[in-house]
Amino acid sequence: MNLKRLILERIENRVLVGTTMFLGIMVLVGWVAINEPGRMAAFQQEHLARSIEKGAELFTNNCAECHGGNGLGSGRAPGLNNPQLFGIDFFAPIDSAIADLETAQADIAQLHATLDGDTSSMTADEKAGLEAQLAAYTDQYGQDPAAAIQEQIASKQAERQALQTQMQGAVDKGYNPDQPSRLGIVGWNGTLDAFVHTTLIAGRPVSSSYWPQPMPAWSQTAGGPLRDDQLGDLTNYVLNWGANRAWTLEDLLAVNQFAKIPAEGGAAAVEGVAPEIINIQFADVTDRRADIDASVQRVLGELESVTGDPNNGQTLYNGALACSSCHSNASIAPPTEGTFTRINDTRLKDPALAGYTPEHYLVESILIPNAYISPSTYPANAMPQNFGERLDLQMLADLIAYLKSHDEPDPLAAN
Ligand code: HEC
Numbered sequence: 001m002n003l004k005r006l007i008l009e010r011i012e013n014r015v016l017v018g019t020t021m022f023l024g025i026m027v028l029v030g031w032v033a034i035n036e037p038g039r040m041a042a043f044q045q046e047h048l049a050r051s052i053e054k055g056a057e058l059f060t061n062n063c064a065e066c067h068g069g070n071g072l073g074s075g076r077a078p079g080l081n082n083p084q085l086f087g088i089d090f091f092a093p094i095d096s097a098i099a100d101l102e103t104a105q106a107d108i109a110q111l112h113a114t115l116d117g118d119t120s121s122m123t124a125d126e127k128a129g130l131e132a133q134l135a136a137y138t139d140q141y142g143q144d145p146a147a148a149i150q151e152q153i154a155s156k157q158a159e160r161q162a163l164q165t166q167m168q169g170a171v172d173k174g175y176n177p178d179q180p181s182r183l184g185i186v187g188w189n190g191t192l193d194a195f196v197h198t199t200l201i202a203g204r205p206v207s208s209s210y211w212p213q214p215m216p217a218w219s220q221t222a223g224g225p226l227r228d229d230q231l232g233d234l235t236n237y238v239l240n241w242g243a244n245r246a247w248t249l250e251d252l253l254a255v256n257q258f259a260k261i262p263a264e265g266g267a268a269a270v271e272g273v274a275p276e277i278i279n280i281q282f283a284d285v286t287d288r289r290a291d292i293d294a295s296v297q298r299v300l301g302e303l304e305s306v307t308g309d310p311n312n313g314q315t316l317y318n319g320a321l322a323c324s325s326c327h328s329n330a331s332i333a334p335p336t337e338g339t340f341t342r343i344n345d346t347r348l349k350d351p352a353l354a355g356y357t358p359e360h361y362l363v364e365s366i367l368i369p370n371a372y373i374s375p376s377t378y379p380a381n382a383m384p385q386n387f388g389e390r391l392d393l394q395m396l397a398d399l400i401a402y403l404k405s406h407d408e409p410d411p412l413a414a415n
């Protein structure tokens, strides 16, 4: 009988242990589940912090020389640590207060006009309702609400004027108080993140016309030195200047230089970023002849209304776009010298190019290099295939004007 009791006790113990363990596991699972979002967020936070740290180092090494060590800008590039880049409108609170006051003012005038007019068609309740609304304004603004509101509007406008005066220092450095948002100025509809990232990828070749040097292209895909994860780190670093920050007027005044708006052809030039880009992408086009012809014809048509500037073309060719890095060495690419002569005397004699004009050949060679590979020793894919994604029409016209000026004898013809 003792034995029986012992066995029963054992079983009870085991059930107890089992139950306890089960409950324990449930509590643990529950705890983990509850904390998972928190741990995830903490993990992401940490990841972002590390990315920003890497971005800071990249910025010091690559960007500070133009954008300033603390991103406040210099004579060579606009400030990025800058309320304008983050779209901060310092007038917004004042303007919305003025708008509210003006609404109240108009409302009061309307109520008076209605009550002073012919009220015979109104029910007593309707009339009492309107009078109650007027009384509420008197409660809020005093015996003569219209006058009180007028006074408040005037004081807000004086406040606005004073703020504008305090901004003068920034205005002198290129700030326009009427255009508080950089993205608004360039008509960018995407996120700031995408704006910064794409600017980094492709650079702003056209900005050479209003800055000492253009914003370079940084992505390896565009011939630059940085990997995409590094561009991501830099983007995170730049965006971190605006994260959880209450921007003050002092921040605005600390900016050394604001973005410039090119005086002429402004919008098009600034938008080297996206919409004006010709946007032709053909990685491998050999069997898509009809597509190529249609695209090139479109571009040729659009080019008719653009006048190329050979000097600017030369600057692009030797500078921002680095065409000359290949085309100055005949063993790498056809030499720049005599390009136009070569096209007329040699290339266009090739039956494969029957019906081509020199412009047609130039546009195709630059935007879709693989469409026709110059004979002799030059290989396909040696010329970057992405100029169609980097150039706008003006840049293309400038390049063509520059290459057309190379009508001296063709050194390749001598061979
Ligand atoms: C040789 C000087 C130079 C260097 C180096 C340079 N930039 Fe720029 N950057 C410019 C100029 C000039 C502009 C203005 C372009 C324009 O107005 O279209 C610019 C514009 C920008 C913009 C867009 C700002 C705006 O308001 O449109 C960003 C973002 C930017 N640069 C980030 C960087 C980062 C990050 C680096 C380092 C990887 C860098 N830049 C290195 C010259 C430079």
Ligand code: HEC
Binding pocket: 317, 321, 322, 323, 324, 325, 326, 327, 332, 333, 334, 339, 342, 343, 347, 362, 365, 366, 369, 370, 372, 373, 374, 378, 379, 380, 381, 382, 383, 384, 387, 399, 403
């Ligand atoms: C990385 C080297 C490289 C760069 C950079 C480069 N090219 Fe080329 N380019 C070549 C090679 C190689 C060819 C010959 C093979 C071919 O036809 O694609 C060529 C061909 C051409 C041709 C045809 C020339 C002929 O004699 O038939 C033109 C025009 C041209 N490039 C213009 C440009 C322009 C403009 C730029 C800058 C926007 C540029 N290239 C940048 C390598 C380069």
